[in-house]
Amino acid sequence: xxxxxxxxxxxxxxxxxxxxxxxxxxxxxxxxxxxxxxxxxxxxxxxxxxxxxxxxxxxxxxxxxxxxxxxxxxxxxxxxxxxxxxxxxxxxxxxxxxxxxxxxxxxxxxxxxxxxxxxxxxxxxxxxxxxxxxxxxxxxxxxxxxxxxxxxxxxxxxxxxxxxxxxxxxxxxxxxxxxxxxxxxxxxxxxxxxxxxxxxxxxxxxxxxxxxxxxxxxxxxxxxxxx
Amino acid sequence: xxxxxxxxxxxxxxxxxxxxxxxxxxxxxxxxxxxxxxxxxxxxxxxxxxxxxxxxxxxxxxxxxxxxxxxxxxxxxxxxxxxxxxxxxxxxxxxxxxxxxxxxxxxxxxxxxxxxxxxxxxxxxxxxxxxxxxxxxxxxxxxxxxxxxxxxxxxxxxxxxxxxxxxxxxxxxxxxxxxxxxxxxxxxxxxxxxxxxxxxxxxxxxxxxxxxxxxxxxxxxxxxxxxxxxxxxxxxxxxxxxxxxx
Numbered sequence: 455x456x457x458x459x460x461x462x463x464x465x466x467x468x469x470x471x472x473x474x475x476x477x478x479x480x481x482x483x484x485x486x487x488x489x490x491x492x493x494x495x496x497x498x499x500x501x502x503x504x505x506x507x508x509x510x511x512x513x514x515x516x517x518x519x520x521x522x523x524x525x526x527x528x529x530x531x532x533x534x535x536x537x538x539x540x541x542x543x544x545x546x547x548x549x550x551x552x553x554x555x556x557x558x559x560x561x562x563x564x565x566x567x568x569x570x571x572x573x574x575x576x577x578x579x580x581x582x583x584x585x586x587x588x589x590x591x592x593x594x595x596x597x598x599x600x601x602x603x604x605x606x607x608x609x610x611x612x613x614x615x616x617x618x619x620x621x622x623x624x625x626x627x628x629x630x631x632x633x634x635x636x637x638x639x640x641x642x643x644x645x646x647x648x649x650x651x652x653x654x655x656x657x658x659x660x661x662x663x664x665x666x667x668x669x670x671x672x673x674x675x676x677x678x679x680x681x
Numbered sequence: 682x683x684x685x686x687x688x689x690x691x692x693x694x695x696x697x698x699x700x701x702x703x704x705x706x707x708x709x710x711x712x713x714x715x716x717x718x719x720x721x722x723x724x725x726x727x728x729x730x731x732x733x734x735x736x737x738x739x740x741x742x743x744x745x746x747x748x749x750x751x752x753x754x755x756x757x758x759x760x761x762x763x764x765x766x767x768x769x770x771x772x773x774x775x776x777x778x779x780x781x782x783x784x785x786x787x788x789x790x791x792x793x794x795x796x797x798x799x800x801x802x803x804x805x806x807x808x809x810x811x812x813x814x815x816x817x818x819x820x821x822x823x824x825x826x827x828x829x830x831x832x833x834x835x836x837x838x839x840x841x842x843x844x845x846x847x848x849x850x851x852x853x854x855x856x857x858x859x860x861x862x863x864x865x866x867x868x869x870x871x872x873x874x875x876x877x878x879x880x881x882x883x884x885x886x887x888x889x890x891x892x893x894x895x896x897x898x899x900x901x902x903x904x905x906x907x908x909x910x911x912x913x914x915x916x917x918x919x920x921x922x923x924x925x926x927x
Contacts (some may be wrong), residue, residue, distance in 0.1 A: 569775065572769060572774075572832075573775075575734055575765070575767040576787035576839065577762040577763040578765075578787065582702070582790055586790055591776065597898055
């Protein structure tokens with residue numbers, strides 16, 4: 455195993471690639487999921503139905519199939535090739551957005567009708583209620599399960615190896631081939647994924663404590679840190 | 682206690698599906714009147730308040746507040762809500778904001794006032810509701826009576842022309858009801874115009890300038906509180922008053 459340290463830079467670089475890929479997918483997924491969640495809670499039923507179909511469709515289809523559609527289907531349907539990176543980001547983000555939309559919806563709905571009424575009665579517009587009353591309270595409900603979504607995206611990103619994208623898993627498998635098999639590289643892969651996931655969990659827990667009721671909030675900026 | 686009405690409610694009908702909640706309500710309120718609305722649960726008292734500031738839309742009749750027609754789904758509703766302060770049974774304080782921030786939010790966000798002016802006024806309001814020492818507490822750290830007094834300060838912060846109390850003491854422990862009623866008494870003495878849905882008949886008799894008895898979506902009696910309590914004109918009101926006196 456002493457010679458395997460040679461591969462350390464390679465593993466580090468691949469870890470960076472995996473973090474970048476999954477983070478980007480999560481970011482797009484969170485934005486998309488929030489939009490879908492707003493449609494889900496819309497007053498217009500056609501919008502609600504579209505959002506529901508979207509969520510159910512992408513939660514039900516295995517991500518590998520979505521990935522194949524993006525990678526092999528795009529040239530056929532759109533007429534141009536997409537890189538493995540783009541296909542992987544797209545597939546992961548679609549999946550993440552479906553999951554995030556449920557998380558965000560639950561967060562929005564956790565804020566009671568009384569909060570809406572008090573804010574509306576004071577003359578706030580819908581958008582102002584969303585920003586000052588609903589969003590800060592919903593965020594606290596959304597945060598813990600989104601950590602779970604991120605960990606899922608991180609692990610799902612290993613599927614990008616199948617379409618030839620050199621993220622962590624693909625790199626580990628390549629190293630294994632050059633070494634003529636063996637468990638070493640696989641163990642290294644497992645360890646790195648574990649460290650990443652556990653690290654994310656710890657960060658999530660720290661954020662949760664920070665945003666616990668009674669702590670500092672994003673609305674402090676509005677009312678102007680006077681506490 | 683005379684002059685043009687601040688609030689005009691005319692033949693208002695409110696339905697939820699096929700159920701009629703308000704069945705032709707007419708009521709005018711002039712400045713400095715304290716109108717106490719009493720009656721059994723489910724007779725539409727709270728719904729009436731919620732129609733006045735457009736939290737509910739109406740299916741018939743008309744409501745005007747300071748000449749502006751109240752339309753729940755129109756843009757003009759904001760101007761109406763800005764001039765009416767509402768206090769809810771369940772307080773509905775914003776749990777993620779401190780007591781002070783709760784009071785300051787609407788004047789800053791809705792009325793666009795600057796922080797310094799608002800904070801000065803807010804601190805004075807906390808003195809008025811006797812909660813100056815709890816200014817930086819979060820709602821979860823306050824008792825029910827304290828939360829409701831913060832909610833009253835919040836409603837006052839925007840300098841409303843009308844205050845509406847929707848069973849403000851019904852969710853409180855008996856020992857904290859008095860604190861909230863005392864603050865409401867102070868407001869009455871100040872000459873505030875108030876529309877009060879309440880089960881506190883003693884308060885209504887002492888503080889109210891007028892009592893409205895509602896039954897099954899209709900106003901059955903409308904008189905001076907002491908007069909109505911002493912001589913209810915209808916059998917329904919007689920039953921109600923004797924039942925709540927126990």
